[in-house]
Amino acid sequence: MRKRTLIGWSMTSVVLLAALAWAFAPRPVAVETGVVGSGPFEESIEEDGRTRLKDRYAVSAPVAARLTRIVLREGDRVAAGDTVAVLLPALPTMMDERAVREASARHAAATASVQRARAALERAAVKVEETQLELHRTAKLTGEGFLSAARLDSARLAFAAAQRDHEAARAEQEVAVQERERAAAALQPLGAATPARPLTLRSPVDGVVLRVVQPSEATLPVGTVLMEIGDPSRMEIVAEMLTTDAIQAQPGRRAVIERWGGEPVQGRVRRVEPAAFTKVSALGIEEQRVAVLIDLDHPPPAWDRVGDGFRVTARVVTRSVDAATLVPVGALFPYADGGLAAYRLENGRARLQPVEIGGRNASQAWVRSGLSPGQVVIVYPPPTVAEGVRVRARR
Template sequence: MRRALTILLAFLILAGLLVWSLAPRPVTVQVASITRGPFEQTIDEEGKTRVRERYVVSAPLAGRVARSGYKPGDTVAAGQALAVLTPLAPALIDARTQQQLAERVGGAEAARARAQAGMARAQAALRKSESDLARVQKLSKEGFLSPAQLEQADLDLQLARRDLDATRQAVHVADHDLATARAALQLSRGGTPGETWTVRAPVAGTVLKVLQESEGSVILGTPLVELGNPSDIEIVANVLSADAVRIQPGSAVRIERWGGPRSLPGRVRRVEPSAFTKVSALGVEEQRVNLVIDLVSAADESNGLRDGFRVEVRVVVRSEADALRVPVGALFRQGEDWAVYVVDGGRARLRAVRPGLRNAREAMVLQGLKAGETVVLYPPDTLADGVRVRASAEPRPTN
């Protein structure tokens, strides 16, 4: 009797092990929690920094330039000598070169007039920004406007001041170029043989590039040195033309992956009016448009950025203060509709949803989900309605 019971028990254990081995295992999946909070629809692209105002100092006349003693990164003051040029003797300057020098004077006069007009526009824009800020401050104190509108008005004033500073520099450079062009024309008509010409910096700044480092002969207009302020930078990013129509000057931007611990705020200053063709990494021709973006953070927050650095920009085209958010990795097509797998009681339940706005990471949920529910990320093909699942990690929020 005891032997029969032992055999029966062994048989039951073997049968149980067989059933357990053949039973379907829970599918291991990644999960995320559905949360409620602010949502932004963004256009994400790569961008590159550049010095906002750069000045190329060129040879005012033909001659022989001495070897430059400057290196990139050197600081120069306005009027400081950048290069020494030994012009050609007046007898060696032909009528064509004389005409070019005369036309350069005319071009410098036109450039100065254009710079002065730009400064007048910048001054008018600054006065308008100051007036707008005073009006917004008054209405904000009375509770008619939100803090965001006050912040926007203050930002517009800061950008207007920067534009005015830039146009003042442009006027100073134009005056310098005009004086140099007139002096070069006068020298070509009656200079002393062997007389040297000192090429001076039109503005104070930092040497960005030395374009003519060695001694040698140069022609009229040869670039010698490039100057700029490496801490006064802007960002240029190109976006698809289909995305550019949704971006307006003043749109908020977040600059990420620039090397700092957190993202930097920015603002679109200009959407260039003309698109260009660019071939993507996949060999597809795309029509793209350049965005010019200003940094609006404090200088000490972004002082690590310099000319030509790579960054990532997120341009905000729409935002919602309170939205139900789901990771885009949880969404998939179910026929003509969208669906997700919701984890309920350790099993995956197929559920139809209606998403709204979306960005690269998450989407708004208009119907089908509730805050606090857990969904499966990147559901595998083996997953089906009712299949048991096991989370590979704790549910993580969508933000």
């Protein structure tokens, strides 16, 4: 009896010890894993951008005039030479009672000036006739020897001066007549004048109406912009990049336009603007940025629905490798003196592996040495992972 009891207690103790050992034994750390692959690698600069027409044409009023209502609307297609707006002469300013009385007084004064100029002209004509008769008498007496030649010269000069006075009087009369006509025009009622010929404004190019600034009828000053016209087929991408990134985005670099609503579109950097500008980021930090202009190579048919000012993502490729060993960028972490390392998953344990990388982008890193395609690495290793620690991959 005692022997059976002893055996029972012994077995119970062994089971309890085994349970305690299992309970306090270290368990494998659950980790995320990734596979080292092989393929093309691209290092790029990614920045938000927007579409912009290369050429925009603003149709404006060349003179102060009255605009008739514009029937064109945004998105309407126009051809070069099509009528886009019609201008009419602006109506004169409306006159109150005081202005009418002043204009009437000016007209009466102008009429009196015409009468005075007519009288001066008649007086000048009489003077010409008088000096002409005196010249004839003086010439006759001089020829008979009764007067000197100097007296004849004086008579000739007096006749010439009278002729000039007559011409000046005629000009004064013409000026007075024109002043009277101007004063009469100021008294003319609105709409009484003969309608002038309208001025037609035409489209300078084939394109699409981008914006109608002044659709309604109105009286406009000279230089007022009426609408903007552009050709959507001549589109470019403008990306405002940091100046430190723009140094690498030199003309000729390949670019990829993404997140516009369709498949990625290939392009090329055409120009980096020579002048930078200061822009405040969403975090309130002042940044020096510069505009990078990108031309599209062969946009797909769906790109025709993209308009001016649409938001896109521009990715400028600064380095490209056709065949590279690729590892998820989340598997790398700082190691030693400025180096990088990763954890390999080998036989259920984490193995520390220093690596040398040639470049990285947002998702992948190009590994020059340390890892081989097909190896499994731990992505975003937790702090509990170390060399030789047992790990298991999450499913």
